[in-house]
Amino acid sequence: MDNKPSLTAIILTYNEEVHLERCLRSLNTVCENVVIVDSYSTDKTEQIAKKYNARFFQNRWVNYATQFNWGLENTDIDTDWVIRIDADEYLDKELQNNILLNLNRFNKDVIGVRVKRLMYFFDKPLKKGGMYPIWHLKIWRNGVAKCEQKWMDERMLLLQEGEIENVEGNKIDYNLNNITWWTSKHNNYATREAIDTLDKLHNFTNSEEKISNFFGTSEQRRRWLKMAYLKLPLFVRPFLFFFVRYFVQLGFLEGKRGFIWSVLQCFWYRFLVDVKIYEAYRAVGKNKEQLILYFKEEYGYDVTNVS
CATH class of the missing domain: 3.90.550.10 (Spore Coat Polysaccharide Biosynthesis Protein SpsA; Chain A)
Incomplete structure (x- = not known):
C-alpha cells in the first residue's frame, strides 16, 4: 500500500x-x-x-x-x-x-x-x-x-x-498452545518473577531506585502498587490479588474462563512465586550474598546481572 x-x-x-x-x-x-x-x-x-x-x-x-x-x-x-x-x-x-x-x-x-x-x-x-x-x-x-x-x-x-x-x-x-504449555511456561516465569521480587527487596543489581508515586505517571503508579504488593506477607498476597481481580474487578463476569484465568494467573502463579521465595529463604535465609549464591547454584542465574 x-x-x-x-x-x-x-x-x-x-x-x-x-x-x-x-x-x-x-x-x-x-x-x-x-x-x-x-x-x-x-x-x-x-x-x-x-x-x-x-x-x-x-x-x-x-x-x-x-x-x-x-x-x-x-x-x-x-x-x-x-x-x-x-x-x-x-x-x-x-x-x-x-x-x-x-x-x-x-x-x-x-x-x-x-x-x-x-x-x-x-x-x-x-x-x-x-x-x-x-x-x-x-x-x-x-x-x-x-x-x-x-x-x-x-x-x-x-x-x-x-x-x-x-x-x-x-x-x-492470542496464544494457541494448550494449558500444559501455559503452566510449564509460567513455572519458568515464576522463578524469574521470584528473582525480580527479591531484587527489588535486596537490590542484587545495586541499581538506583526508580521513582514510585501513586499520584505520578502511570509507570510511577505501577511501581508504587508493585512495591505495596511486595510488602504484604508471603502467601497472603496471592489471596488478596485473586480477590481483587475476581471480585472487585469483576473477573467472575467472564464465566468459567474468568474463573480458570483468575485461579491460574492471579492465584496459582502468584502463590508459586511466593513458594519459590520461601524456598530460597528457607535454604539460605535473607542474606543478600547467600541468596545470590543460591540462585547461581540452584538455577544457574547470575542475579547480579540481568543481561
Whole structure:
C-alpha cells in the first residue's frame, strides 16, 4: 500500500510456526519492513518469515531484553518508526487502520505511541478482572527507546523527553498452545518473577531506585502498587490479588474462563512465586550474598546481572 507509514516491526521468535503467519498478515498492511530475530528455530519459522519477505536474523538467546536490543542495534533499521510485537500477537483491523491514519500525521514532538492489549483465553477475549484495557508503549521513533533489562515484564524505556499519543484499536495477544504449555511456561516465569521480587527487596543489581508515586505517571503508579504488593506477607498476597481481580474487578463476569484465568494467573502463579521465595529463604535465609549464591547454584542465574 502506498500510504504505509515508515514503520518497522521487530519480532522475536523461537519455533513460532503456529503463530507467525497470522502476525505477519496483520503487519503487512502497515509496515514497510519486518525484522525477525530468531533463536535458532527448528520448525518452519524461517520459511514463513521469508514467505512474507521479512528480514530474518538469528542470534543466541540470553534473555528477552538482550535479544530485542540486539535487534534494534544490529539489523539496520532505517524507518522513522519501530513497533514491538510478539509472534503470538497480531493487530486488529481498527488498530491497523488507525496506524495508517495517524502515524504520519504526528508532529515531531510525538516520540511514542501507546496501544491497547487484548488478551484471549480459551478462544475468547478477557475484558474483565483488570485485563482490559491495558495500554503499553509499543511504537516509538527510531532510536529513542530500548528494552529495559529486567527478569520479568520488560517494557520499552524512552531515552529522551517527548509526547506520547494513544492510538485506538487492539494488539491481540492470542496464544494457541494448550494449558500444559501455559503452566510449564509460567513455572519458568515464576522463578524469574521470584528473582525480580527479591531484587527489588535486596537490590542484587545495586541499581538506583526508580521513582514510585501513586499520584505520578502511570509507570510511577505501577511501581508504587508493585512495591505495596511486595510488602504484604508471603502467601497472603496471592489471596488478596485473586480477590481483587475476581471480585472487585469483576473477573467472575467472564464465566468459567474468568474463573480458570483468575485461579491460574492471579492465584496459582502468584502463590508459586511466593513458594519459590520461601524456598530460597528457607535454604539460605535473607542474606543478600547467600541468596545470590543460591540462585547461581540452584538455577544457574547470575542475579547480579540481568543481561
